[in-house]
Amino acid sequence: xxxxxxSRSSHSNPGKSIVNGVKTNPASNSPxxxxxxxxxxxxxxxLAYIPNHCSGKNTDPEFFKRVRAxxxxxxxxxxxxxxxxxxxxxxLLEGKSQWGENLQVTLIPTHDTExxxxxxxxxxEKQQELNIMVLASSSTVVMQDESFPACKIEF
Numbered sequence: 303x304x305x306x307x308x309s310r311s312s313h314s315n316p317g318k319s320i321v322n323g324v325k326t327n328p329a330s331n332s333p334x335x336x337x338x339x340x341x342x343x344x345x346x347x348x349l350a351y352i353p354n355h356c357s358g359k360n361t362d363p364e365f366f367k368r369v370r371a372x373x374x375x376x377x378x379x380x381x382x383x384x385x386x387x388x389x390x391x392x393x394l395l396e397g398k399s400q401w402g403e404n405l406q407v408t409l410i411p412t413h414d415t416e417x418x419x420x421x422x423x424x425x426x427e428k429q430q431e432l433n434i435m436v437l438a439s440s441s442t443v444v445m446q447d448e449s450f451p452a453c454k455i456e457f
Contacts, residue, residue: 342368344367344368344369344370344401345368345369345370346370346371347369347370347371347372348372348373349371349372349374349375350369350371350373350374351374351375351377352365352374352375352376352377352386352390353365361387361390361393362389362390363393363396363397363400364397365393365397366393366394366396366397366398367397367401370401370405371407372406372407372408373407373408373410374394374407374408374409375410375412376390376391376409376410376411376412376418377411377412377413378412378413378415379412379413379415386411386413386415386417386418387417388417388420388421391417391418391421391425392421392425394407394409394434395425395428395429395432395434398434399432404432404433405433406433406435407432407433407434407435408434408435408436408437409434409435409436409437410437411436411437414438418436422436
């Protein structure tokens with residue numbers, strides 16, 4: 303009966319789901335929303351973009367425990383808004399340390415920031431222990447009178 307109700311609710315109201323008998327909007331079901339996050343197996347992907355320009359507002363170690371990527375893209379170049387967040391970069395280390403397997407992970411920063419440089423230098427030994435490689439961008443893309451660093455990824 304519960305499966306039928308869940309099926310009906312997701313067909314009649316896409317974007318909504320039932321968690322512990324309460325209809326919720328998945329977009330608001332983040333760890334910081336106060337609602338319980340349903341547990342499940344980790345999701346393995348090739349490439350994951352760290353949400354919200356790597357801001358600590360909605361990314362924590364749980365994200366990295368559950369979203370296991372070969373490549374994580376770290377954007378953000380706004381120190382005033384805490385982007386990228388040192389706490390999120392530390393959360394990657396904490397989350398990956400609990401994977402139970404030593405899969406290679408590559409971190410791809412889209413900008414060379416003081417936060418990412420300091421994090422890289424201060425946690426380099428831990429990165430090596432966890433099999434995390436950080437790419438340095440040596441390429442530049444120029445578009446509409448703007449230039450920015452870029453990385454090329456081949457699969």
